[in-house]
Amino acid sequence: MILALCVDDKNGMAFNGRRQSMDRLLRADLLTAAGESPLWVSPYTAKQFDPAPANLCPAEDFLLRAGPGEICFAEFPPLAQVLDRAEGILLYRWNRTYPADQYLDFDPAAAGFRLVSTADFSGSSHKNLTKEVYTK
Template identity: 40%
Template sequence: MNPASEKLFAEQKESGKVTLQAAADFLEQAGEGEYCFVENTGLQAVEAKIEKIIVFWWNRHYPSDRKFDLDLSKWNKVSEGEFAGYSHEKITKEVYEK
């Protein structure tokens, strides 16, 4: 993950149950089968490496200076589900594969 995102996972990291790696070039470092948490980084440059995309949407629109830069219509949606979150009453999870 990007170093700026690492603080979001402080509790999980302290628990010792997960291994986190933060680096400016985390997408380039990621190996086959590894997960990357992406919130402020473009993906077009590494799209060929991506095996699966998990996207979370919520029921509000927020202003942003960055947009998701992949065309998901070129991917196969393999699952979709909804659940309630802590700060949003409805969160939609979509999973895409090549």
């Protein structure tokens, strides 16, 4: 599976049981990356996609159900527990700091992932988003 994650400047992911932020163009980028393959999400995350695309696969155990090459969009840690199944990471950076009480629980480089590309793009609610692509 390929983990897709969003973090702030301090690697924060969530605050008070909720996502820090969301962005329509970031979701569009995820859907483009997934193509026709399944895009695995939690039922909470699925609410961002309205209308839901045909390849959106919400499931409580989405981190376990994603197969090789399939994108798994995770908004909450813990994630270190599934790194042995991950082939890559799509790490989206909000490029700002939000309140956070849940943080990314691993460092991609320390976990054996190699940064292969970085691209900045404009979001719908964020002036500048950064997408980092990692492979094992």
